[in-house]
Amino acid sequence: MEWEVVxxxxxxxQLACKSKIFSxxxxxxxxxQNTQASLIDLGxxxxxxxxxxxxxxxxxxxxxxxxxxxxxxxxxxxxxxxYPDLPKGYQISQYELPIVFNGSLEIQTQNGLxxxxxxxxxxxxxxxxxxxxxxxxxxxxxxLNRAGIPLLEIVSEPEMSSPKEATAYMHKIHQxxxxxxxxxxxxxxxxxxxxxxxxxxxxxxxxxxTRTEIKNLNSFKFVEKAITYEIARxxxxxxxxxxxxxxxxxxxxxxxxxxxxxxxxxxNDYRYFPDPDLLPLEIDKSTIEQxxxxxxxxxxxxxxxxxxxxxxxxxxxxxxxxTIELARYFEKVTAVFNSDNKLVANWILTELLFVLxxxxxxxxxxxxxxxxxxxxxQRITDGTISGKIAKDVFDSMVHEKxxxxxxxxxxxxxQISDVSEIESIIVExxxxxxxxxxEYLDGKExxxxxxxxxxxxxxxxxxNPSVVNKILKEKIKxx
Amino acid sequence: MERYxxxxxxxxxxxxxxxxxxxxxxxxxxISEHDSSFNSYITLSQDVALEKSIQADRLIESGDPLxxxxxxxxxxxxxxxxxxxxxxxxxxxxxxxxPYDATVISNLNNQGAILMGKTNMDEFAMGxxxxxxxxxxxxxxxxxxxxxxxxxxxxxxxxxxGLAPIALGxxxxxxxxxxxxxxxxxxxxxxxxxxSRYGMVAFASSLDQAGILALTAEDTAILLESLAGxxxxxxxSVETDVPKYSELLNVSIKGKTVGIPKEFFxxxxxxxxxxxxxxxxxxxxxxxxxxxxxSLPHLGLSVPTxxxxxxxxxxxxxxxxxxxxxxxxHDEIDDLDDFYLTNRQIGFGAEVKRRIITGTYVLSAGYYDxxxxxxxxxxxxxxxxFKKAFQDIDAVxxxxxxxxxxxxxxxxxxxxTMYMNDIYTIAAxxxxxxxxxxxxxxxxxxxxxxxxxxxxxxxxxxxxLTHLFQQETDWHQKQPPDLNEA
Numbered sequence: 014m015e016w017e018v019v020x021x022x023x024x025x026x027q028l029a030c031k032s033k034i035f036s037x038x039x040x041x042x043x044x045x046q047n048t049q050a051s052l053i054d055l056g057x058x059x060x061x062x063x064x065x066x067x068x069x070x071x072x073x074x075x076x077x078x079x080x081x082x083x084x085x086x087x088x089x090x091x092x093x094x095x096y097p098d099l100p101k102g103y104q105i106s107q108y109e110l111p112i113v114f115n116g117s118l119e120i121q122t123q124n125g126l127x128x129x130x131x132x133x134x135x136x137x138x139x140x141x142x143x144x145x146x147x148x149x150x151x152x153x154x155x156x157l158n159r160a161g162i163p164l165l166e167i168v169s170e171p172e173m174s175s176p177k178e179a180t181a182y183m184h185k186i187h188q189x190x191x192x193x194x195x196x197x198x199x200x201x202x203x204x205x206x207x208x209x210x211x212x213x214x215x216x217x218x219x220x221x222x223t224r225t226e227i228k229n230l231n232s233f234k235f236v237e238k239a240i241t242y243e244i245a246r247x248x249x250x251x252x253x254x255x256x257x258x259x260x261x262x263x264x265x266x267x268x269x270x271x272x273x274x275x276x277x278x279x280x281n282d283y284r285y286f287p288d289p290d291l292l293p294l295e296i297d298k299s300t301i302e303q304x305x306x307x308x309x310x311x312x313x314x315x316x317x318x319x320x321x322x323x324x325x326x327x328x329x330x331x332x333x334x335x336t337i338e339l340a341r342y343f344e345k346v347t348a349v350f351n352s353d354n355k356l357v358a359n360w361i362l363t364e365l366l367f368v369l370x371x372x373x374x375x376x377x378x379x380x381x382x383x384x385x386x387x388x389x390x391q392r393i394t395d396g397t398i399s400g401k402i403a404k405d406v407f408d409s410m411v412h413e414k415x416x417x418x419x420x421x422x423x424x425x426x427x428q429i430s431d432v433s434e435i436e437s438i439i440v441e442x443x444x445x446x447x448x449x450x451x452e453y454l455d456g457k458e459x460x461x462x463x464x465x466x467x468x469x470x471x472x473x474x475x476x477n478p479s480v481v482n483k484i485l486k487e488k489i490k491x492x
Numbered sequence: 493m494e495r496y497x498x499x500x501x502x503x504x505x506x507x508x509x510x511x512x513x514x515x516x517x518x519x520x521x522x523i524s525e526h527d528s529s530f531n532s533y534i535t536l537s538q539d540v541a542l543e544k545s546i547q548a549d550r551l552i553e554s555g556d557p558l559x560x561x562x563x564x565x566x567x568x569x570x571x572x573x574x575x576x577x578x579x580x581x582x583x584x585x586x587x588x589x590x591p592y593d594a595t596v597i598s599n600l601n602n603q604g605a606i607l608m609g610k611t612n613m614d615e616f617a618m619g620x621x622x623x624x625x626x627x628x629x630x631x632x633x634x635x636x637x638x639x640x641x642x643x644x645x646x647x648x649x650x651x652x653x654g655l656a657p658i659a660l661g662x663x664x665x666x667x668x669x670x671x672x673x674x675x676x677x678x679x680x681x682x683x684x685x686x687x688s689r690y691g692m693v694a695f696a697s698s699l700d701q702a703g704i705l706a707l708t709a710e711d712t713a714i715l716l717e718s719l720a721g722x723x724x725x726x727x728x729s730v731e732t733d734v735p736k737y738s739e740l741l742n743v744s745i746k747g748k749t750v751g752i753p754k755e756f757f758x759x760x761x762x763x764x765x766x767x768x769x770x771x772x773x774x775x776x777x778x779x780x781x782x783x784x785x786x787s788l789p790h791l792g793l794s795v796p797t798x799x800x801x802x803x804x805x806x807x808x809x810x811x812x813x814x815x816x817x818x819x820x821x822h823d824e825i826d827d828l829d830d831f832y833l834t835n836r837q838i839g840f841g842a843e844v845k846r847r848i849i850t851g852t853y854v855l856s857a858g859y860y861d862x863x864x865x866x867x868x869x870x871x872x873x874x875x876x877x878f879k880k881a882f883q884d885i886d887a888v889x890x891x892x893x894x895x896x897x898x899x900x901x902x903x904x905x906x907x908x909t910m911y912m913n914d915i916y917t918i919a920a921x922x923x924x925x926x927x928x929x930x931x932x933x934x935x936x937x938x939x940x941x942x943x944x945x946x947x948x949x950x951x952x953x954x955x956x957l958t959h960l961f962q963q964e965t966d967w968h969q970k971q972p973p974d975l976n977e978a
Contacts, residue, residue, distance in 0.1 A: 052592060056812040058585065059572045059594060059691040061726050091808050093855070095832055102811020155816070284855035286864060289698035289805055291727050 015216040016251065018244050019224075020179045020209060021171035022236075024186050025164050026196040027140070027204040028071045034139045034163035035062030035105060042202050050142075050157035056100030061290050064089075068163040069294065071195035072112045072137050073304045075165060078189050078311060079132050081116025083301050089137075089291040093284040098142035098155050106166075108285040111136035112294065118189070120181040130182050131170030138164050165195070171210060171221065176240040180233045183207055192311050192337045206231045211243045213251060222247075223257040227264050227271055239264035243271050315340055323347065323354040332362055338376045345383030350390050360390060364404060368411055381410050389417045396477060397421060398428050430477040432484065435468070438476070439488050442467045453489060461485065493522070493975050495654040498563060498711040505552055505562050512545040512552065512562025512606070519564055519608055523655050530631050532649040534569045535577045536609040544606045551604070560718055561604030566656035568647050569610035570617055571597050571702070572691040580693045581613040581625040581643075584813050584820045584839035594691025595723045596660060596702045603718040611646030611659060615841045616810065617667055617695040619643050620913040623904045624843040631900070632675060633972035634938050638897040641671035641913075647705045648675040654975055658715055659705045664696050665798050666892075666917025668703045669929035673892035673941025676931045676970055678958060679705045680712050683948050684924035685730035688723030694809040696802035697728075699921040708968055709930065709958035713737035716951065732949060740952050741959040746780030748957070749885045750944075755791040756890035756916060768940045769891045772932035775964050776889075776957070784885060788877040793870050794919040799911055800854050800867035801922070806844075807851025813839060846907065875923040882947045887957065890916055892929040892941035920945045928954040931967035939970070 033040060036053035053060045076083045090108035116132035142160035146153050167186060173179045187205060190196035198205045212224035227243060230236045242264070247257055261280070262271040310318070312334050319330035334340045339361065346357050365386070369376065389407055392398050398406060398421060409420045421427055429435060442464055443450055453460045461482075468481050496504075504510045520538050527533055541564065548562035572578050572590035579585045597607065614624040622630040622645030630645040632638040633653040640649045644661030648671035651659050661668040663681035672679025680703045687702040694700060704719065706712045717738060722731040752773075757766065773783060815821035815835030822834040840848070854863035881888065893916060903910045920927035925945050932942035946953040962968050 055817055057572075057592075057818065058578070058580070058588070058590070058693040058812070059689075061690050061728075063725060063727050093808050093811060095811065095814065097814075097816055097828065100812060100817060102814065103808050282857045284808070284852065284857075284860075286804060286808070286855055286860075289696075289728075290694075 014252070016213040016248055017216045017218075018174050019171045019212045019214060019221060020173040020175075020240060022169045022173070022179060022183060023208040023210070024167040024169075024183065025206050025208075026075075026167060026186070026190045026198075028068050028163040028165055028195055029197055030065055030067045030071065030163050032065060032067075033161035034065050034068050034137065036161055038161065040162055044158060046154070046156040047158060050160060054100065054157055054161045056102070062105060062288075064291060064294065065163060068137055069112070069296070070304060071163075071193070072135060072165055073296065073301060074193045074195055074308060075135055075167070075190065076113035076116060077301070077305050077308055078193055079113075079116035079118050079135075081113045081132060081135070083296060084110055084112050084114065084294075085296055085298075086110065087112040087136075087294045087296075089288045089294065090285045091288045094281045096141065096144075097153065098144045098157070098160070100142065100157060100160055104139060104141060105288055105291070106138035107136035112296070118182070118185050120178060120185050122181070123175070123177050128178065130172050130178075133168045133170050135165050135167045138166055140164050165190075171212070171224075176237040176244070179209060179240055180237045183233060183236055188312055188335070188337075192309060194309070200231045203231060207236055209236060209240055209243075211240055211247065212257070213244065213247045222251075223259050225257065225259065225271075226261045228261055228274060230264060235264060235266055238266070238269055239271055242269060246271065319343075323358075325354055325358045329358045329362060333358060342376055342383050342386075346387045346390070349384050350387035353390070353394055356390055356394070357387075360386075364407055368408070372411070379411060380414050381407075385410060385416060392417055392421065396428060396430055398426055399474070399478060402426055402428070402474060426475065428477045429472050429475045430480050432480065435476055435480055435484055436488075438468055438471050439464070439481070439484055442471070443488060450489070461489075493654050495651075495707060495971060495975070496657050497707050498658045498714055499708070501563055501657055502560075502714075505557075508552075512548040513542065515562065516542050516545040516564055516606065516608065519656060523609070526653065527655060529636060530633060530649045530653055530655070531628050532612055532630050532646040532653065532655060533566070533609045534579055534581070534612050534627050534646070537573070537576045537607055538609070540576070541606050541608050548604060548606065558602075558604035559714070560600065562606065563604065563658075564606045564608040564656065565600060565715075566609055566611050566647055566650045566659040567597060567607055568613050568644050568659070568661045570613060570662050570693045571610075571660060572693070573597055573607060573610065576607070576610065578610065578693070579627070580617070581615040581627060582840065582844070583626045584836075585693075585818075586626065586820065588818055590691075592691060595688035595725060596719050597691065599688075599718055599721065600660075600715075605718070608656060611644070611650055613646055614643035614667075615844050616693065616806070617643040617662055617664055617700075618806070618843050618847055620666070620670060620910055621898070621900070621904060622646065622671075623900060624841055626841060629900050632897050633975065634676065634897065637899055638938070639674065639900050639902075641674035641893075641897065643667040643671075644679075644705060645671050648672055648677060648679070651675075651705050651707060652677050652972060654971075657707070658711055660719075661703055661705050662692060662695075663701055663703050663917075663921065664699045664802060665921050666914040668705060669892050669917050669927060669941065669943060670914060672705055672929045673931075673943075674897040674939065676939030676967070676972070677705055677707055678709055678712055678928065678930045678962075678968060679703065679941075680716065680928045680951070680954065681920065681926065682716065682720060682951055683730075683926040684921075685728055686720050686926070686949065686951065688721070688726045688729045690723055690725040694805075696805040697809060698805060699798075699802060701921070709928070709955045709962055710738065710741060712928075713741055713955045713959070716955075720951075730949075735952055737952055737955050741956055743956050744780070745776075745957055745960055747782065748780070748887070749782045749784055750776065750887050750889050751784050751786035751881055751885040752889055753786050753788045753791060753881075755788055758792075760894040760912065760915065761891060762895065765891060765895060765935050765940060768933035768935055769942060772942050772961070772965075773889070775961055779960055779964065781957075783889075786881050786885065786888070788874070788881060788888075788919070790870060790873045790877050791919055794874055794922055795911055795915055797867045797870045797874065797922060798914070798918045799850070800863050801871060803847040803851030804855050804864050804867075805851070807848045807855065810840075810844070810848055815839070843907075871922045874919055878919075878923045878925060878945070878947075886946070887950075887953055888945040890943055892916060892943040896935045896938035896940050916943060924948065926951045926954055928958055930958045930961065931970070932961075932965075933967055934970075939967070
């Protein structure tokens with residue numbers, strides 16, 4: 014039988030708030046254990062939660078960015094279960110009435126088509142603490158620095174039909190939260206993670222099959238691989254006529270397979286009910302409009318603007334605007350250097366991305382400011398250095414953390430554009446290779462490149478290629 | 493032995509008839525001599541209190557005292573007190589010393605009041621007789637064989653027996669008003685949101701409210717001025733001005749209309765109790781109050797509604813007592829499940845467990861709609877009953893309880909009978925309304941209370957009515973018989 018894959022994602026984005034969602038504790042990452050846990054985070058007797066309004070604004074921003082409804086009234090609920098790193102014995106979340114609902118976004122499918130993916134809801138909740146099992150023998154340690162960190166859980170409709178679509182959707186959400194500045198998107202630190210619901214159904218039928226949920230996937234690669242594995246596993250079972258068990262599974266990246274974590278029968282009954290410590294969250298229309306007016310420019314608008322105002326190709330614009338960091342870099346470079354936007358785009362998409370990938374750096378770690386980068390390009394267009402030399406200079410800028418002009422001067426890399434100097438070298442070259450000159454004069458015009466190469470060799474590549482070409486042609490013509 | 497009102501003590505301090513230090517020594521002396529019969533205190537904070545009284549005396553000397561400078565008070569052991577053990581009447585918190593003060597405690601401290609000790613209570617405020625306390629029952633000074641009611645039984649007895657001029661309590665379903673009625677004193681449960689809940693160990697968050705047990709409405713008014721107010725740490729506290737209650741006590745109540753719900757007069761109320769209440773009504777009539785028979789049709793559903801909502805919230809609120817970060821922790825355990833089970837099995841008493849189980853049940857998948865959701869709907873209906881009634885009347889009056897204080901041991905084995913104790917008081921909690929109980933006579937030589945319920949934030953009304961009643965009567969001045977000899 015032919016099967017159709019149905020995938021839905023639940024993405025947890027950690028909101029980039031300065032303090033926790035219900036207490037004043039700081040949200041810094043990587044701080045000594047239990048030093049960012051107040052009495053409220055510890056769930057002490059008598060303490061009460063107070064909602065962080067910054068988190069609310071961030072959730073609204075997300076809702077607006079995915080064209081969702083913002084609930085005028087949403088409710089915080091308690092999700093009750095016992096776990097040592099859950100101090101209160103319940104997690105404050107939103108259940109029946111989330112702050113954001115009915116949104117959507119568009120992804121590009123493998124065959125280049127646009128596909129709309131529905132966003133069922135996005136709700137605010139607090140993170141739990143962390144259990145550390147490998148630090149003390151026979152004992153589990155608890156770190157509550159993470160307890161109460163604000164999260165936005167974004168739930169999609171089950172509308173993706175391949176692992177690639179799932180990662181495209183996840184990528185899109187990642188892009189949006191980073192553009193909005195509401196999440197740092199750092200997957201290693203767990204700021205952006207995802208649960209995937211996967212089920213199969215006979216092709217061209219509408220009833221959903223039994224699903225499994227794969228928990229805590231923290232990279233695009235793992236999402237793709239885990240779903241791919243899970244589809245194959247389910248397909249095999251179904252083809253053998255077996256049934257899928259509704260369960261929660263874990264992905265093991267070492268073995269590249271998923272395995273049972275708990276079955277439906279083992280699931281907690283979370284006993285959700287409205288948290289009586291928090292009033293219903295009421296958001297009026299004017300607040301929503303005020304936040305809407307302050308939304309930053311998002312991906313689609315940026316791409317359009319780059320094409321329209323910067324005159325670069327749409328394809329390039331899409332690549333530059335892919336991450337907010339790259340887009341910002343591009344805009345800062347062009348703010349200083351605005352005579353050749355295409356050159357900027359080319360350099361960013363080739364040389365800059367090459368170095369970042371090669372050295373495994375983020376753009377902030379590169380150590381070359383947009384202003385320095387702009388000066389480098391300036392030196393190409395003003396003829397000081399050739400494009401080829403510029404690549405080496407850029408490499409030196411990254412490794413030696415020096416300014417472009419310092420490198421050019423100290424190494425004498427300045428391009429030779431002086432006509433008489435180049436002329437004398439050309440004369441020398443032509444005299445050294447009379448046979449080749451004759452071949453050229455006999456009509457083998459391709460050999461011109463040979464002479465250019467000889468000139469470059471003698472100038473350690475510093476001769477201005479266009480000047481060389483021009484003079485070379487004149488000299489030969491006069492022969 | 494004389495019982496001093498807060499007002500008296502303030503006057504005596506100001507006129508230098510007595511020092512704060514002397515007042516503190518007097519109460520500490522009384523407690524050490526008499527509390528063994530009552531068991532009203534769990535912890536005394538005498539050293540800190542005496543120290544503070546010396547500072548208070550200096551401040552009085554300097555001529556610039558705060559409204560409550562040098563005045564001692566007792567706090568129910570449910571309020572977190574920095575550096576002072578807060579047990580909540582439970583083995584679970586037997587050795588719990590909070591690192592912070594509840595907001596209401598800070599509020600009183602900031603006005604110069606001195607916390608003298610922490611009073612006994614039903615475990616986690618779950619009980620109506622003070623018998624569920626891990627630290628033993630509290631005895632009613634009117635008859636030591638009887639219960640003082642609960643859960644704020646310790647606070648009520650401390651005030652009634654002259655072991656504190658005034659005390660803080662909490663009221664989730666009648667836990668201030670019923671003990672006040674049983675011990676012949678005045679007890680106020682303010683509007684939900686009037687006083688901060690921050691630092692008050694939670695039982696049922698949507699119902700819990702801090703309040704006052706005092707000898708008079710006047711004392712209650714004075715203390716409430718310091719106690720009440722918005723707290724940014726409590727999202728459910730309300731940002732509204734705190735009136736000068738003590739200056740509004742003598743406003744004429746002539747022409748006020750009070751409703752008496754017929755639902756209060758059912759088979760549970762015996763004839764003698766009813767007569768005492770009706771006699772008290774006559775006093776109000778003589779003050780110009782007009783009475784009207786009304787009906788609050790859903791009142792009869794308040795007990796079952798309460799016993800769904802309160803346990804539901806409690807089952808979640810008490811989940812934090814797992815022995816990991818604080819509270820009772822058993823040494824020998826096998827695994828995580830065993831750790832939870834043992835700590836909670838040993839740490840909690842029977843009534844607390846009963847309510848946790850009830851609450852867990854009513855929130856469970858498949859039962860939520862039938863119990864919790866339905867109870868919330870009925871709660872709405874009860875609120876609406878009051879809202880409708882208050883369109884025509886200024887307040888509701890009725891007896892606080894069906895009977896005067898019962899005997900210790902009489903009802904403890906029958907939870908349903910025990911729960912029915914709060915039949916007249918619970919509705920005010922469900923609707924978030926302010927309510928007061930004041931002494932209005934005696935039934936079988938035991939004090940009997942009259943309850944007044946007013947619209948939201950109309951504490952002024954309650955205190956005004958009660959004060960003028962207390963100007964006409966001396967029920968509130970009657971002391972337990974043994975006290976007169978002591």
